[in-house]
Amino acid sequence: MTIEENVLLAPYTTLKIGGPARYFAKVATEDELVEAVRFARGLGLPLFVLGGGSNLVVADRGFDGLVVQIAITGKVFAGSASGSTMRILFQVPAGIDWDTFVAIACEAGYAGVECLAGIPGTVGGSPVQNIGAYGQEVSQTIHTVRVFDLEAHDFVDLSAKECEFGYRRSIFNTSQRGRFVVTRVVFEFDLDTLVRLNYEDLKRHFGDKPNPRPLEVYRAVREIRAGKGMLIDPETAGPDERSAGSFFKNPVVSTRVVTDILETLAPDEGTMPQWPTDDGKVKLAAAWLIEHSGFKKGYAQGRVGISSRHTLALINRTGDATCDELLRLRDLIVLTVEQRFGVTLAMEPVMLG
Ligand code: EPU
Numbered sequence: 001m002t003i004e005e006n007v008l009l010a011p012y013t014t015l016k017i018g019g020p021a022r023y024f025a026k027v028a029t030e031d032e033l034v035e036a037v038r039f040a041r042g043l044g045l046p047l048f049v050l051g052g053g054s055n056l057v058v059a060d061r062g063f064d065g066l067v068v069q070i071a072i073t074g075k076v077f078a079g080s081a082s083g084s085t086m087r088i089l090f091q092v093p094a095g096i097d098w099d100t101f102v103a104i105a106c107e108a109g110y111a112g113v114e115c116l117a118g119i120p121g122t123v124g125g126s127p128v129q130n131i132g133a134y135g136q137e138v139s140q141t142i143h144t145v146r147v148f149d150l151e152a153h154d155f156v157d158l159s160a161k162e163c164e165f166g167y168r169r170s171i172f173n174t175s176q177r178g179r180f181v182v183t184r185v186v187f188e189f190d191l192d193t194l195v196r197l198n199y200e201d202l203k204r205h206f207g208d209k210p211n212p213r214p215l216e217v218y219r220a221v222r223e224i225r226a227g228k229g230m231l232i233d234p235e236t237a238g239p240d241e242r243s244a245g246s247f248f249k250n251p252v253v254s255t256r257v258v259t260d261i262l263e264t265l266a267p268d269e270g271t272m273p274q275w276p277t278d279d280g281k282v283k284l285a286a287a288w289l290i291e292h293s294g295f296k297k298g299y300a301q302g303r304v305g306i307s308s309r310h311t312l313a314l315i316n317r318t319g320d321a322t323c324d325e326l327l328r329l330r331d332l333i334v335l336t337v338e339q340r341f342g343v344t345l346a347m348e349p350v351m352l353g
Contacts, residue, residue: 001025001032003039009058009067009352012050014120014232015244015316017323018058019353021048021067028071028095030155030183033148037181040066047150048352049181051125052098054232055244059353060323070124071095072183076104081143081188089143090187094124098131106214110189112141114217115202118225120232120245124182128172129348130165134221135198139165143188147180155183167283168249168348229309243313244349247330248286251343258282261341286345287311290333293340304329 007024010016023045025036040047046065050056072095081087088110092101098121102113115136116126125131126138127145142160149156158180163170172180194211197203205220206212212220225231229240258274265272269292273285290311291297298308303321307313314329334345 001027001035003036003066007067009050009053009062012067012069013053013056013058013244014234014237014242015057015326016242016319017060017316017321017326018056019060019062019323021063021065023066024069025066026069026071028073030072030148033068033070033072033181033183036066036068037148037150037153047178051094051128052121054120055125055129055349057244057323057326057347057349057351059351061353063353068181070122070181070183072124076101078108086191088189088191090189092123092185092187094122094182094184096123097121098123098126102218105187105189106218109214110191111193111195111214112136112189113138113187114195114214115199115221117218117221118231120234123185127163127165127170127182127185129168129350130170132168133225134202135196137165137167139163139170141187141189143186145182146184146186147182150179150181156180157186167252173350227309229307229313239315239317239319240307240309240313242316242319243307246286246312246348247314248290248312248333248345249348250283250286251289251345252277252281252283253343254281257342258284261343264341284343289337289341289343289345293333293336295333295336301325301329301332 003023003025005023006020008020009018027033027036048063048065048067050067050069072093074093077091079089081089098119101123102117106114115134116131119131127142130137130139144157144159145163146157195214195217201224222231232241273288275283277283295306297306297311299306300317302325303318304325305315305317307315338344
């Protein structure tokens, strides 16, 4: 393993924004990870773990520490779960591309991750923010997450329960942030599970067709995502794809807030999308709130802007935008939505530096 100095991070992110890391190491095995951790400890430097860089905003001044890129790949190992002929476990190294794994599971005929097709990033990143789309969350199929515990300096297998998954959250991005490095994820599938479509965009796509096969859903989801500029191919990314996906979380508010908002809407503003949550609150569509605060798709502010295909994706229009410019646009959007609707949007991607 080589440790490089002063490595620009922008190329490692889908936004193509961000300054240099003081040190940068690409680790291909668990042993190399331990070696990299020792190096950072020896110098008393902070460590940051990079996966696919698809949910990451790096500051212009960069990061004064060691960035470790998890490139642990290898075979995806499938075997039946102990004591059951109906359940199968897939053991997947953290550095495998997420969509590649989804395709493997779907091609083998297993339902459970098909709606998460086309999400950029790596398998190791998937539990961190509990990636989700079209009514599915990765936590529903996670069996265990193998991590390196930076406090105990040892490898541990955490059960799905121990990961405390919620909407775009887990212990990895909340209570234990920075403590664990994911090196492998084990997924569990049930042979009996059929595809269930919960989401309007997808139901429309399949019309009356009952129980489409996982691979059919995989293809449909990729098509829908592509139409929204949310299928990011780093090689061919155009301006609309130079993004970190959804830049804001969908806010969860009380029914009182919803009533207040509905009272302020003009008749020509249409119906505000809203979904009840299990705990009696309401999830709103951040994209809708942003649009109805005056920001249209394709909105431009210098070198940054809003995707012309999805209001929730902030983009690096020209490819050479700075993080400061992006954060200024973020602040303007947050402030404007707050003034218009009294709802404070929270940023979804991770901020480094
Ligand atoms: N909408 C607009 N303008 C737009 C797009 C959407 O007003 O440009 C409104 C529409 O009313 C639509 C609603 O927002 O009904 C929801 O839009 P969409 O179905 O595109 O999903 P989203 O809520 O914006 C979430 C996830 C996405 C995930 C999609 C599909 C979050 C923050 N985002 O987006 O995840 O792919 O649902 O399930 O939860 C990501 O996290 O990076 C991400 C892309």
